[in-house]
Amino acid sequence: MAKMDWWVSMPKVELHAHLNGSIRDSTLLELARELGNKGLVCFPDVEHVILKDDRSLTEVFKLFDLIHILTTDHETVTRITKEVIEDFAAENVVYLELRTTPKKNVSKGMNKKSYMEAVLEGLRAVTTVEVDIFSEHNFDSPANASTFARGNDCASNGTGKKKIYVRLLLSIDRRETTEAAMETVKLALEMRHLGVVGIDLSGNPVIGEWLTFLPALEFAKEQGLLITLHCGEVSNPVEIHAMLDFLPSRIGHACCFGEAEWAKLKSLKIPVEICLTSNIRTETISSVDIHHFADLYNSGHPIVLCTDDSGVFSTSVSGEYSLASSSFGIQKRAMFQLAKNAINFIFAGHRNEMNTSDLVEVGTKGSI
Numbered sequence: 001m002a003k004m005d006w007w008v009s010m011p012k013v014e015l016h017a018h019l020n021g022s023i024r025d026s027t028l029l030e031l032a033r034e035l036g037n038k039g040l041v042c043f044p045d046v047e048h049v050i051l052k053d054d055r056s057l058t059e060v061f062k063l064f065d066l067i068h069i070l071t072t073d074h075e076t077v078t079r080i081t082k083e084v085i086e087d088f089a090a091e092n093v094v095y096l097e098l099r100t101t102p103k104k105n106v107s108k109g110m111n112k113k114s115y116m117e118a119v120l121e122g123l124r125a126v127t128t129v130e131v132d133i134f135s136e137h138n139f140d141s142p143a144n145a146s147t148f149a150r151g152n153d154c155a156s157n158g159t160g161k162k163k164i165y166v167r168l169l170l171s172i173d174r175r176e177t178t179e180a181a182m183e184t185v186k187l188a189l190e191m192r193h194l195g196v197v198g199i200d201l202s203g204n205p206v207i208g209e210w211l212t213f214l215p216a217l218e219f220a221k222e223q224g225l226l227i228t229l230h231c232g233e234v235s236n237p238v239e240i241h242a243m244l245d246f247l248p249s250r251i252g253h254a255c256c257f258g259e260a261e262w263a264k265l266k267s268l269k270i271p272v273e274i275c276l277t278s279n280i281r282t283e284t285i286s287s288v289d290i291h292h293f294a295d296l297y298n299s300g301h302p303i304v305l306c307t308d309d310s311g312v313f314s315t316s317v318s319g320e321y322s323l324a325s326s327s328f329g330i331q332k333r334a335m336f337q338l339a340k341n342a343i344n345f346i347f348a349g350h351r352n353e354m355n356t357s358d359l360v361e362v363g364t365k366g367s368i
């Protein structure tokens with residue numbers, strides 16, 4: 001059997017993955033063909049859009065509107081969730097925080113809650129790998145920590161299957177109202193015992209106002225949900241400062257920061273979810289060699305490599321590790337350390353009590 005590349009065999013943590021951005025092209029095309037046969041979409045046009053490689057940030061959000069037309073019924077939401085989990089597990093992601101925007105689709109009898117139930121159904125439908133949706137005990141118990149750490153070690157869990165821990169973040173779309181955002185937070189609270197650990201604010205960054213979402217985000221925080229914000233995907237210093245003042249547990253992207261914003265972010269030590277391929281493909285950052293990953297990495301700022309939308313940007317977590325390694329000249333051992341550090345920024349359990357030594361053990365076996 002061919003030797004697996006170290007960036008694939010290495011256990012990894014994925015903290016910034018949007019469900020509808022992580023769908024296989026083959027599945028999207030199949031769904032588009034079905035709707036095409038029913039005369040609901042023009043298949044050749046949709047095929048062209050799905051297979052197009054480079055897209056501006058604006059075009060990406062148009063693509064999401066199309067993807068949502070293809071996916072927003074219960075059965076399809078269940079299917080894509082199942083496939084996305086299988087795909088991340090296949091490349092040795094051992095802990096995944098999957099985020100998605102609960103949706104209403106009146107014509108399909110869907111509301112935010114039934115959408116999330118379809119997502120959970122998808123998690124339960126995975127049979128090729130063992131999925132831990134919510135541990136009986138908290139994630140921080142030594143037993144769970146070490147099980148997590150041995151997540152990709154088939155022999156150790158006695159089932160002969162890989163294991164992946166999955167937790168959910170509910171996304172608020174920037175097109176939503178304060179009431180709709182509040183509804184999502186209340187749903188997250190209701191579904192806490194089902195593995196929902198936090199809230200994400202995402203969507204087209206040129207739409208919506210921070211103050212619209214603030215009441216719901218404050219309420220979420222008061223109730224103990226952890227928050228991650230898409231921050232600085234476009235230039236908007238006032239919003240960036242307001243978001244950092246909110247003290248989110250993590251932020252995503254941080255592309256369009258000026259000196260004052262970098263200084264504030266660094267002094268607050270807020271972990272950043274870095275999405276290299278996404279930023280390059282959407283031309284938010286013009287080339288990888290000038291990506292802020294390098295400065296944050298060199299200054300020891302907490303960062304985690306993520307895919308954002310592995311389907312839309314044709315990437316994978318392994319691909320992001322390989323890209324960072326080759327672009328910034330970081331060797332395998334240091335990349336492993338970067339992957340391991342991500343455990344400190346997960347939303348499940350009490351992060352600081354995680355035992356990371358077993359993760360080192362797993363990585364050492366295969367590749368270091």
Ligand code: 6MZ
Binds near residue numbers: 020065202204205230
């Ligand atoms: C901001 C993004 C995003 O929630 O339907 N989303 N928001 N910036 C990005 N960078 C490219 N990529 C994805 O997944 C798709 C939704 O995630 C958000 C958008 O709101 C998009 O509609 P779900 O599963």
